[in-house]
Amino acid sequence: MPTASRYLQVIAHYHVKPGLGDRVSELLGELTAATRQEPKNLGYDFYRSPQDPDRFVILERYTDASGLDDHRAAPHFQRLGFGTIIPMLVSRQVQSFEVSVNGDGVATAVQR
Amino acid sequence: MPTASRYLQVIAHYHVKPGLGDRVSELLGELTAATRQEPKNLGYDFYRSPQDPDRFVILERYTDASGLDDHRAAPHFQRLGFGTIIPMLVSRQVQSFEVSVNGDGVATAVQR
Numbered sequence: 001m002p003t004a005s006r007y008l009q010v011i012a013h014y015h016v017k018p019g020l021g022d023r024v025s026e027l028l029g030e031l032t033a034a035t036r037q038e039p040k041n042l043g044y045d046f047y048r049s050p051q052d053p054d055r056f057v058i059l060e061r062y063t064d065a066s067g068l069d070d071h072r073a074a075p076h077f078q079r080l081g082f083g084t085i086i087p088m089l090v091s092r093q094v095q096s097f098e099v100s101v102n103g104d105g106v107a108t109a110v111q112r
Numbered sequence: 113m114p115t116a117s118r119y120l121q122v123i124a125h126y127h128v129k130p131g132l133g134d135r136v137s138e139l140l141g142e143l144t145a146a147t148r149q150e151p152k153n154l155g156y157d158f159y160r161s162p163q164d165p166d167r168f169v170i171l172e173r174y175t176d177a178s179g180l181d182d183h184r185a186a187p188h189f190q191r192l193g194f195g196t197i198i199p200m201l202v203s204r205q206v207q208s209f210e211v212s213v214n215g216d217g218v219a220t221a222v223q224r
Contacts, residue, residue, distance in 0.1 A: 028162075049158070055157075
């Protein structure tokens, strides 16, 4: 993932209802491809826990907070995210940091 | 993962040499169990990409930067990390944020 001087880092934890992990994995693949086309997206990758296959983490980067807002408003997230994957979850925890990296590498992060 | 007012958030990306992913997954399971016993560790979870099984991400939290230093000095990381897993990698990228969350949720992060 490219490191810009300013970006929004998002760590999203998805805990899937038992037995739906494989289907969510497929859907996240679709969502990944569509999200990476968004103008303000800098990276979007999802991973699955080998120790608990019902747990996924998504690492996302946007140019800034408005990029995450645009992502959530996008038709593909409305359909795949809110409309399909999120109802298949037990829980969802999203943590984001607005990171700005100055000359000597010091980053200021606003945790939402 | 518990949210303290101060912590070190680490995102480590491991790209494994072809064919070694399953073995690294086993070793990361061992490393996870040992790391969670460290006094300054607040969380340690590893995930694997369904789209590219040679790519793992580890999400780690420590009380502060000295916790990551202690982790790297620990015998189990010397043996499992530096001694076994890291030689099995194509690449390794570690990003860490020293996060301090004040009253209104504003976090200051030093990106290492």
